[in-house]
Amino acid sequence: MQWIEISIVCERVATDEVTTLFDDYADNGIIEEDIDDQPNLIKLTLYAAPSLDTDMIKIDLEKRLTEANIDIKSIEAHILDESTWLNSWQQYIEPTEILPNIVIKPAWQDYDNVDNKTIIEIDSDISFGTGSHETTKTCAELLKDYSVSMELDKVTCLDIGTGTGVLLLVAAQLGIKHLVGIDIEEYAANQAKINCANNKVHAEIICGDLDCDFNGKANLILANLTVDPLKILLPQIGRKLEDNGILIISGIIDDRYDEIMPYINKHWHIIEERVAGPWHTFALEKL
Template identity: 30%
Template sequence: MKYIELRIYAARQGIELITAMLISKGIDGIMVDDPDDMEDILNKKNEYGWDYIDDELKENMDREPVVSVYFDKSDDGRKQMSDVKKALRDMREQEKRGDFGQCTALGSLNIEEKLVDDDDWKYKWKDYFKPYRITDKITVKPTWEDYEAEEGELVIEIDPGMAFGTGTHETTSLCMKLMEKYIGDKGKEKKILDVGCGSGILSIGAALLGCEDVLGIEIDDDAVRVAEENVAANDASGSVRIMKGDLVDGIDFEADIIVANLMADLVVKLCKSAGHHLADGGVFISSGILVEKEKYVAEKIENAGFKILEIQEDGEWCAIAAGV
């Protein structure tokens, strides 16, 4: 079977923004080839006393980073790829307006397409997906890996398939850590609303933390299907429901905690109505926000009637916890 590989060339800052955009569209199986990663290898030359580093490796450090995603060679796949291309054009316009900050450069955003065979890529990324501890209690592991959990450790099994990845991006781990904190040991008392649930990893995490009434909302049909499969694979169907929806439009559900791993503009849009879906004393946790937009988003959340409880950062990303 053939697939379409879309390669997007971008600056280092652009990679983070493009990754966030792709995740927001339910495309979570993303390959990033960043020359900056080569620097770590070169730095180990002295540490380990290596005498030789391939010249090709050094030359690779001068090229532009590449983000690669893959689509079915079908009408649906081409439509999804077209949506991504449009989003890239929109991002270029946002860059020109300074929406990402005056110092942010996306890079060339040149794209390449080519047909690839299933065996060329479909399973290659699995070599890099290993069990990964994302919070004090929760570890994410691929379904095909054997893993022996420690006492008290909670394990989420994820098979991202072709379009949905590992869930170990900084935005996901930030959201999961805050959710774990505010659920505490009162999982059975907490109702969780996961807006833009993607692969369902946060919803599953909530169930493992003891929550028995979790609703995940996702706008993409494929993401809904994959999330439901992951929920079932983790024996969480009794606690977690996945619904198709656009943010909280038309959703009749009051939660103790809302988690939203989206993008800054979607968080700003959501915060205007999130309070109507939170119980008294509820917490609104949002992520997918670049640190440079932290102040802007926090102000919008406060203007919507929330009080900022805390902000956590990881690299270029941040997550905000706010109370009503």
């Protein structure tokens, strides 16, 4: 099988907007790479299905970027075979200590566990969700802090946009017994099921829509997404959260901070905000 590799170099502050524009094509996630000696720039790479036309994808993305007034430094597209594709993104994923003594280890990487840390192993054919991103780590930190005072055997933790299920697996290690993950993408839901099974964690994984397909309520809700889906989901999430529950959201980049704040302030009280790099993570409660 072959893949179309598309790489764009743009301003770092435009990361969120560019990755949103990629949504139609980024079936296998997006790689983010720093540019040497240019900290304000970032290289974003996605892999699209080979059934599409390389030139047409490039033209379409250029058009979208222009309409969104996003300045890019370069855009390139070419064909890769599957083995090259796998090596292209897996090489960037390393074991990550997401919380003290809890390590996320990609299945294709070795890890010398000399300190006897808890290992969560993630196998993925999609290039995200291995716990290294700032938003994932800060979500995990807040999850740990706010779950510690709860009766964990009675807590339901819901992870919206669960991806590879990393945050659910962290929640399991923190002692939370009732775990639910939901994702609109079938491949992501299937990957979360595989990773939960491989780590011997029981979780309900739903492929579907939050409003229609999750009928219960949760004490802890995680939504590590981006600004656009958060704007849509924040009112829905309020109906799914227990009255004394905690919502943890992330995926909010500096450049879109002011845009999301009215949606947060309309329905939510900010308990805590944490910043890691250009990313903001919030612990919220209902007004």
